[in-house]
Amino acid sequence: xxxxxxxxxxxxxxxxxxxxxxxxxxxxxxxxxxxxxxxxxxxxxxxxxxxxxxxxxxxxxxxxxxxxxxxxxxxxxxxxxxxxxxxxxxxxxxxxxxxxxxxxxxxxxxxxxxxxxxxxxxxxxxxxxxxxxxxxxxxxxxxxxxxxxxxxxxxxxxxxxxxxxxxxxxxxxxxxxxxxxxxxxxxxxxxxxxxxxxxxxxxxxxxxxxxxxxxxxxxxxxxxxxxxxxxxxxxxxxxxxxxxxxxxxxxxxxxxxxxxxxxxxxxxxxxxxxxxxxxxxxxxxxxxxxxxxxxxxxxxxxxxxxxxxxxxxxxxxxxxxxxxxxxxxxxxxxxxxxxxxxxxxxxxxxxxxxxxxxxxxxxxxxxxxxxxxxxxxxxxxxxxxxxxxxxxxxxxxxxxxxxxxxxxxxxxxxxxxxxxxxxxxxxxxxxxxxxxxx
Numbered sequence: 001x002x003x004x005x006x007x008x009x010x011x012x013x014x015x016x017x018x019x020x021x022x023x024x025x026x027x028x029x030x031x032x033x034x035x036x037x038x039x040x041x042x043x044x045x046x047x048x049x050x051x052x053x054x055x056x057x058x059x060x061x062x063x064x065x066x067x068x069x070x071x072x073x074x075x076x077x078x079x080x081x082x083x084x085x086x087x088x089x090x091x092x093x094x095x096x097x098x099x100x101x102x103x104x105x106x107x108x109x110x111x112x113x114x115x116x117x118x119x120x121x122x123x124x125x126x127x128x129x130x131x132x133x134x135x136x137x138x139x140x141x142x143x144x145x146x147x148x149x150x151x152x153x154x155x156x157x158x159x160x161x162x163x164x165x166x167x168x169x170x171x172x173x174x175x176x177x178x179x180x181x182x183x184x185x186x187x188x189x190x191x192x193x194x195x196x197x198x199x200x201x202x203x204x205x206x207x208x209x210x211x212x213x214x215x216x217x218x219x220x221x222x223x224x225x226x227x228x229x230x231x232x233x234x235x236x237x238x239x240x241x242x243x244x245x246x247x248x249x250x251x252x253x254x255x256x257x258x259x260x261x262x263x264x265x266x267x268x269x270x271x272x273x274x275x276x277x278x279x280x281x282x283x284x285x286x287x288x289x290x291x292x293x294x295x296x297x298x299x300x301x302x303x304x305x306x307x308x309x310x311x312x313x314x315x316x317x318x319x320x321x322x323x324x325x326x327x328x329x330x331x332x333x334x335x336x337x338x339x340x341x342x343x344x345x346x347x348x349x350x351x352x353x354x355x356x357x358x359x360x361x362x363x364x365x366x367x368x369x370x371x372x373x374x375x376x377x378x379x380x381x382x383x384x385x386x387x388x389x390x391x392x393x394x395x396x397x398x399x400x401x402x403x404x405x406x407x408x409x410x411x412x413x414x415x416x417x418x419x420x421x422x423x424x425x426x427x428x429x430x431x432x433x434x435x436x437x438x
Contacts, residue, residue: 001026003306004089004098006079008032009039009128010292011273012104013061014299020069022303029072031091033105036129037063037073041292042153044132044139045160055133079105081244084266100268100306103256104299107274107290108240114211124148124233135230142229143167146219148208149235150177152322157234159324162199169226171203171219173235181320181331186350186366186380190327197325201226237290239275251277255288261309262302270305272298279315281399282334282377283341289316319395321388330391333378333398334368347371349428355385357416363387365424374404374429381424393425404429 003019005012008030016028030037036056040046043058052058063073074093081090082101089096108125126132139145145161147154150172158168170177176184176191184191194200203221210220211231219226239255249257249265256271258264264271273295277286294316304311319332339346349367354360361384368378379394381387397407408430412423422430 001099001306002097003028003100003102004096005030005102005104006089007104007106007273008034008037008073008075009041009104009106009273009295010060011106011295011299012102013038013066014296015102015104015272015303016066016071016299017069018300018303019306020071023306027072028070029074029096030066031074031077031079031089033076033078034128034130035076037061037066037075039129039132041127042156043129044126044136045156047132047136048139048160048164055136056129058129079242081242082247082269084247084269087268098268101270102299102302103245103264103269103271103275104273104295105240105275106295107237114208124231126232135232138230144169144228144230146171146217146226146228146231148219148231148233150174150202150204151180151234152178152320153234155324156322157232158200162197162325165199167199167201167228169201169203169219169228171206171208171221171226173205173207175205177202177204178329179337181318181335182329182380182382183336183366186364186382189364190325190329190382193325193327237274241275253288259309260312261305262298262313263305263309270302272302278313281315281317284343285341286315287318289318291316291318291320293319314399317395317398319391321391323386323388326384328381328383328386328388330381330388331379332391332395333376335378335380336366336368339368342370342377345371346377351424351427353420353424353427355383355387356418356420359385359417361385363424367428369404369428376402376404376407376428379424390424393423397425 003026005016012030016030019028038059038061040058046052046058047055066073078092087098144167146169147157148171150170155177158170161168206221208219212218216227216229217231241254255277256264256275258271258276262270274290278289280287301311301313317333321330336348346368351365352362355363364382366380369376376397381391407425410425
């Protein structure tokens with residue numbers, strides 16, 4: 001069996017490695033348009049934070065590791081066309097016949113028709129190694145940087161640049177940052193910290209109309225102009241598609257339609273990661289989830305279904321965890337702001353507790369649950385202590401339809417240095433918002 005995978009990021013690599021375990025005699029080839037495999041989407045920021053000695057070290061897998069698994073890698077090769085009826089693909093370097101084809105080319109963040117699309121010196125994104133390496137010197141030399149978009153990537157970039165003593169202009173069309181993952185009332189302590197940052201300037205409820213360049217970049221907003229040494233965008237994430245993808249059935253947002261087993265409308269062609277919609281496990285609809293864990297899991301499930309379609313892809317909960325401006329932030333599932341999309345009435349609870357019996361750092365907690373059944377639907381966490389791993393337990397509880405009463409009896413380890421008497425999930429139904437230990 002000849003398996004071709006288009007794209008060497010998380011979805012494609014995960015698919016290739018799992019396929020190798022499942023089909024030891026298969027010939028597996030990855031085609032990647034960039035010059036290296038496995039670059040971390042936040043690799044540029046991690047390098048600037050001195051987490052890696054070289055920018056090229058910011059990877060989760062190497063070409064050598066893949067080749068050791070008998071996975072052939074073709075770099076700097078671009079998929080130009082696909083012929084599903086003949087089981088053939090065409091690249092800039094040749095034609096290939098496949099038995100199974102997995103499209104895993106990921107997403108991109110190209111500009112939003114704001115004026116500099118044809119400027120070869122400006123690239124607004126840093127998702128892959130080639131883009132990051134291209135803008136590295138400009139980022140390092142810039143005294144001021146404008147960031148369009150205050151989602152997770154934008155906030156992480158702003159935090160890194162402020163730590164590097166750069167002036168940061170953060171522009172967001174919504175009325176508060178991280179709006180996909182957190183409720184505004186819950187973020188009050190975090191937002192208070194942002195307001196105190198001397199080199200951080202927020203522009204909320206603001207739309208960019210144009211970006212122009214003279215000696216510096218000029219970002220035209222609604223009624224004002226922001227001037228900076230460089231501009232990056234962290235918005236408008238969308239599938240990285242070519243013209244030939246119109247041969248497949250698409251959604252209205254140009255994501256590729258797949259069945260429950262991730263096969264497209266063309267037989268033996270699968271699509272994964274940021275190219276597809278996926279089930280959102282607590283809503284009766286599919287959504288676009290351009291997240292790494294989602295990409296990785298979809299790649300694995302596609303590999304499972306190459307010969308027999310037996311394992312359905314269950315989607316995700318939009319679970320995130322990050323650190324920015326000294327705060328750890330985590331979220332999973334439904335937030336109160338999007339209650340209107342849920343079919344039944346919801347309720348919420350807010351409470352705080354110290355991180356542990358020896359560390360009194362506050363953990364802020366907010367839970368969303370179904371009012372009638374008290375089934376957990378979502379959780380948000382915020383602390384200056386590292387509480388991120390707790391969100392994975394909450395996600396697992398949501399996936400298993402656990403109620404607040406059931407969570408009250410959920411088993412957790414106790415160690416005074418690392419835990420409180422009870423964990424946040426145990427406490428939700430104890431009506432103890434005004435007390436710490438319980």
